[in-house]
Amino acid sequence: VQLQASGGGLVQAGGSLRLSCAASGRTFASRIMGWFRQGPGKEREFVASVSGSGGTTVVADAVKGRFTISRDNAKNNVYLQMNSLKPEDTAVYYCAATETWRSIGGCDSPSCYGYWGQGTLVTVSS
Numbered sequence: 001v002q003l004q005a006s007g008g009g010l011v012q013a014g015g016s017l018r019l020s021c022a023a024s025g026r027t028f029a030s031r032i033m034g035w036f037r038q039g040p041g042k043e044r045e046f047v048a049s050v051s052g053s054g055g056t057t058v059v060a061d062a063v064k065g066r067f068t069i070s071r072d073n074a075k076n077n078v079y080l081q082m083n084s085l086k087p088e089d090t091a092v093y094y095c096a097a098t099e100t101w102r103s104i105g106g107c108d109s110p111s112c113y114g115y116w117g118q119g120t121l122v123t124v125s126s
Contacts, residue, residue, distance in 0.1 A: 004117055039090060098114060
């Protein structure tokens with residue numbers, strides 16, 4: 001599975017961005033997809049995950065109510081809609097995919113994921 005994230009950029013506080021992650025392969029719908037981020041001098045942290053069907057999502061408390069994860073299995077894409085951005089959201093954002101047919105439980109940890117994209121930088125100015 002190859003993952004290609006895009007959509008990052010520079011935005012003012014309070015603004016919005018939509019990140020996209022395109023996945024290769026025919027097993028996309030059977031994989032949990034996640035977004036993680038790593039800010040300057042920080043460890044990688046969980047942002048959100050979505051089940052294979054898209055019916056179940058998990059969102060980190062730090063972004064709940066502002067970020068939404070979704071997927072389009074017909075296009076092999078997963079998205080992260082980010083609203084009301086704050087300077088502390090500045091980070092490199094990574095999309096990730098699990099092996100096929102696993103449950104979403106525990107997938108707020110990087111160890112749940114076997115495949116990672118290259119990351120896209122989001123910078124939020126104050």
